[in-house]
Amino acid sequence: MAKIISIANQKGGVGKTTTAVNLSTSIAVTERRVLLVDIDPQANATTGLGGKAHENIYDVLIGNADIEEIIVPTEISYLFLVPSSLSLVGAEVELVDMEDRESILKSKIDGVRGDYDYIFIDSPPSLGLLTINGLVAANSVLIPIQCEFYAMEGLSRLFSTINRIRNSLNPGLDIEGILFTMLDMRPLLSREVRGEVEKHFKDRVFKASIPRNIRLAEAPSFGKPALLYDVKSKGARAYFELAEEFLSRNEKN
Amino acid sequence: MAKIISIANQKGGVGKTTTAVNLSTSIAVTERRVLLVDIDPQANATTGLGGKAHENIYDVLIGNADIEEIIVPTEISYLFLVPSSLSLVGAEVELVDMEDRESILKSKIDGVRGDYDYIFIDSPPSLGLLTINGLVAANSVLIPIQCEFYAMEGLSRLFSTINRIRNSLNPGLDIEGILFTMLDMRPLLSREVRGEVEKHFKDRVFKASIPRNIRLAEAPSFGKPALLYDVKSKGARAYFELAEEFLSRNEKN
């Protein structure tokens, strides 16, 4: 039975997609079966893995198709992808009138949980219906954060949304961890924000953090995760360390 | 009659808010009357100018109040603010069933156009109903972009949305310009992306560009634009140069 992890933060540009692509790859290379579900209409995780945005996830959500039919392989043997669709923007409006509109994705994903060890969901930069569907379907949520003021501001709203979902549709929703991304420890602002977050969230902060590293920004233009684009890069190594920490937390028993 | 400029790009974290706050400030210090309307539920532009998120814009959009009643002054004498509201997230769902749902903001803003020289609108990172309301109300759209792959990917979708709006509700919607933000010209990727954008968009790209500068990220934690926080900083100077170029394009007659 796969564990399902939503990667979410409504603040834009904090490294959700970069984390989704590189963490799922780093786990797949250890020969665990991984599925990445891209529910962001921007379809960045889809192109970051060399895939093509396809109408299908839209059809699945509004009920015309099953999720098995739209899963595609990637260049990494144990990693599979549910590609996003540009018409997902319209889906938010259409889902509104559907029954159980917040748990549609959950009912679709449950059908394939048996085929994977881990399922990651990349979310758009919003707390709208698509992100909520991801949080309702998930066992836990991984929160990438930049050490900057605006990114900090949004955290309390993200946590109140998580608590709302925990108290209603998904009582088992856990915090997988808070991940510092694009970390540059030189500016005082970064050190201050990092200190605040560690004080407040204690052991829910991953020990691994991701440095700012240009190879992570270059890799998507080749449709490859950093591990395939430049395995020696600081960025690829940081995500591999994150994968090791993630696996040791989830497979310790 | 004010010119209305929407600042939009569905890609997250490209500097929409930083541009909205610092460009509007740089114009206001030249004693032109400026209004900044924050329609992003994150309310970053509101706090970046030292304001407080307030329920009111929500009441204005669903019809219970007038925009004049919710305009607040800022620390900068000629700059005024329409604060955002956290419940705007819910507004996208409520606006869906309203008549003329895409031009509600326009009808509200038209009432105050006579009081200002320029009105800027900060948008959320999406192409949903809030951003569309901003594009329908605007005379032109200013597009901040980072020189990175994912940011480039979204441009064609942004332009197809702009064209759709131009062909329906707002035939006069113009491109104010494309602005390079967080620009670091060292990586090859940045130079390649910049070259592509300049080749494709030619004179619609601002000559001014904004370098990556930590003072721009620090200023919001003090609720101040960079011009007030550190007027000598590269970031503040770059936005002042942008303001000069913006004004020379708009007031040449």
Ligand SMILES: Nc1ncnc2c1ncn2[C@@H]1O[C@H](COP(=O)(O)OP(=O)(O)OP(=O)(O)O)[C@@H](O)[C@H]1O
């Ligand atoms: N550690 C890093 N070092 C350098 N660049 C990075 C790093 N992580 C992400 N980036 C780049 O920063 C930009 C933002 O990252 P990304 O797109 O992953 O964020 P996101 O949270 O998914 O954005 P959105 O909110 O639009 O979905 C991208 O261009 C990406 O390539």
Ligand SMILES: Nc1ncnc2c1ncn2[C@@H]1O[C@H](COP(=O)(O)OP(=O)(O)OP(=O)(O)O)[C@@H](O)[C@H]1O
């Ligand atoms: N030129 C710059 N140099 C350094 N940091 C910057 C610069 N411009 C913006 N930032 C920082 O980068 C982050 C993203 O910028 P900002 O929040 O303005 O983008 P946005 O497009 O409004 O994001 P969102 O999509 O979430 O609305 C912020 O933390 C901001 O302080």
Ligand SMILES: [Mg+2]
């Ligand atoms: Mg993303």
Ligand SMILES: [Mg+2]
């Ligand atoms: Mg913003």
